[in-house]
Amino acid sequence: MQEVTGLFMVATMLRNILGKYLPNPQWVDIVITLINIGAIFTVISLSAVILVYAERKVSAYMQMRIGPNRVGPWGILQTVADMIKLMSKEDIMPVGADRWLWILAPVLLFIPSAAVYVVFPFDNQAIFADLNIGIFYFIAVSSQATLPFLMAGWASNSKYALIGGMRTVAQMLSYEIPLVFSILGVVMIVGSMRMSDIVAAQQQVWFIVVQPLAFIIFLIAATAETNRAPFDLVESESELVAGPFTEYSGMRWALFFLAEYANLFAASAIAVTLFLGGWNGPWLPGWLWFLLKTALMIFVFMWLRWTFPRPRVDQLMAFGWKILLPLSLVNVVLTGIGIYTVKYFS
Amino acid sequence: MQGKGLLAGMRITLNRLFGKKITVHYPEEKIPMSPRFRGGELDLAHNKCIACGLCAMACPNQVIELTTRTDEHKKRHLTSYIYHSGRCLYCNYCIEVCPTDAICWDKNYENSRYFRHQLDVDCLAISRGKSPNAVVGTNPDDTDKEEGTT
Ligand code: SF4
Ligand code: SF4
Numbered sequence: 001m002q003e004v005t006g007l008f009m010v011a012t013m014l015r016n017i018l019g020k021y022l023p024n025p026q027w028v029d030i031v032i033t034l035i036n037i038g039a040i041f042t043v044i045s046l047s048a049v050i051l052v053y054a055e056r057k058v059s060a061y062m063q064m065r066i067g068p069n070r071v072g073p074w075g076i077l078q079t080v081a082d083m084i085k086l087m088s089k090e091d092i093m094p095v096g097a098d099r100w101l102w103i104l105a106p107v108l109l110f111i112p113s114a115a116v117y118v119v120f121p122f123d124n125q126a127i128f129a130d131l132n133i134g135i136f137y138f139i140a141v142s143s144q145a146t147l148p149f150l151m152a153g154w155a156s157n158s159k160y161a162l163i164g165g166m167r168t169v170a171q172m173l174s175y176e177i178p179l180v181f182s183i184l185g186v187v188m189i190v191g192s193m194r195m196s197d198i199v200a201a202q203q204q205v206w207f208i209v210v211q212p213l214a215f216i217i218f219l220i221a222a223t224a225e226t227n228r229a230p231f232d233l234v235e236s237e238s239e240l241v242a243g244p245f246t247e248y249s250g251m252r253w254a255l256f257f258l259a260e261y262a263n264l265f266a267a268s269a270i271a272v273t274l275f276l277g278g279w280n281g282p283w284l285p286g287w288l289w290f291l292l293k294t295a296l297m298i299f300v301f302m303w304l305r306w307t308f309p310r311p312r313v314d315q316l317m318a319f320g321w322k323i324l325l326p327l328s329l330v331n332v333v334l335t336g337i338g339i340y341t342v343k344y345f346s
Numbered sequence: 347m348q349g350k351g352l353l354a355g356m357r358i359t360l361n362r363l364f365g366k367k368i369t370v371h372y373p374e375e376k377i378p379m380s381p382r383f384r385g386g387e388l389d390l391a392h393n394k395c396i397a398c399g400l401c402a403m404a405c406p407n408q409v410i411e412l413t414t415r416t417d418e419h420k421k422r423h424l425t426s427y428i429y430h431s432g433r434c435l436y437c438n439y440c441i442e443v444c445p446t447d448a449i450c451w452d453k454n455y456e457n458s459r460y461f462r463h464q465l466d467v468d469c470l471a472i473s474r475g476k477s478p479n480a481v482v483g484t485n486p487d488d489t490d491k492e493e494g495t496t
Binding site: 058061062063064065066069303304306307308 | 352355356358359360362363364365366367368369371
């Protein structure tokens with residue numbers, strides 16, 4: 001066991017304080033669980049607010065503009081103002097919509113985005129649930145996000161939304177597979193799917209050095225999975241009529257948006273955990289390293305987004321199946337050969 | 347190598363990220379319009395104007411509405427000069443036809459108004475406001491109705 005640090009200490013302290021006031025340990029557990037859930041939602045909504053602002057600033061700077069600068073100093077309250085605007089918007093439901101599916105879709109989309117946060121190792125010991133199938137859980141839960149998109153597309157009772165929904169599902173399915181295979185290389189080396197094991201295995205050398213190909217495949221596939229440009233065929237509202245959420249307005253639409261930014265944070269956090277050594281790092285506390293690295297990954301995703309033009313849908317599918325998937329399989333084979341050679345010579 | 351262009355693109359965007367920003371902070375800062383800019387409102391120099399009415403006649407949309415007064419030396423003076431900018435095509439005919447270059451475009455591009463009547467500009471009053479000592483033309487009572495053109 002490594003030395004106990006940072007967030008874990010805070011949690012233990014909280015536990016001790018609660019222990020003094022609450023009658024028995026079960027109560028403490030319940031309160032701690034509630035606090036955990038609250039923390040996840042705080043992280044998600046806060047990160048969404050910050051990320052929207054960051055995205056606008058990064059895009060502006062890359063286009064030699066300044067970006068939001070009206071509301072608050074440097075425009076930092078712009079997203080808050082946008083949120084208030086969204087909340088005050090009229091909630092329109094299309095005639096003939098499949099009522100319950102339509103209402104459930106954005107909520108269901110948000111749930112997997114929030115649920116994956118359970119397995120992120122924010123710091124040494126600071127993980128909500130250190131499952132021994134952590135990575136598998138992440139893949140399983142995050143791939144659920146495909147279904148609500150189809151639901152939203154179908155329930156809207158609109159051709160455009162339905163086509164958009166199917167396009168989304170096609171894209172997400174195609175890129176889920178290379179994503180999983182690129183992660184597999186790391187899992188093979190570590191020999192465990194537990195997040196804390198994966199991070200612990202990177203104390204000497206980060207997996208981006210050992211698995212550069214897997215990292216690139218992961219980067220591309222995760223971009224597609226989070227529906228970000230250049231693979232943003234899901235949302236592009238002016239060109240592709242916003243795909244499955246064409247008919248959504250106000251807060252329901254905002255939920256789609258929130259889920260997207262939650263996914264962006266999740267994808268970056270997973271990339272950090274798998275390839276960039278997680279919370280490992282000298283001097284600074286682990287959670288700060290995790291946050292810094294995640295911020296860096298988010299910046300890389302934004303950088304990609306504001307650099308590349310969007311491919312056509314057929315190019316997108318061809319790239320996923322004909323290039324990324326074989327490459328990720330090659331990576332798995334190479335990793336296997338590598339592991340055996342290392343074992344053979346040692 | 348495949349994918350070289352992708353890296354080049356990323357290098358460019360990164361350079362731009364740290365590069366100079368060219369945004370004009372619009373309401374505070376404004377770009378001076380070029381000499382050829384055609385838009386805004388007609389800027390009348392009433393002491394150059396000989397009240398010939400050619401501009402009003404040249405206009406395909408009857409945008410310019412002017413009235414004149416003839417004085418004892420048979421010299422015409424402007425008594426009113428209204429420019430209905432809401433109808434203007436910005437075709438420039440009026441300016442081209444003017445024999446004394448009395449009208450030109452002002453370089454203003456903030457032309458939105460809340461009410462339609464605010465689009466009717468009294469160019470003579472504006473021109474007088476700019477040079478208050480000029481006294482050509484008088485009050486509307488003296489208007490020579492026969493000479494009035496619309
Ligand atoms: S620009 Fe054309 S339309 Fe406008 S006032 Fe002059 S002549 Fe008339
Ligand atoms: S054409 Fe020129 S000089 Fe003649 S009335 Fe118009 S502005 Fe005056």
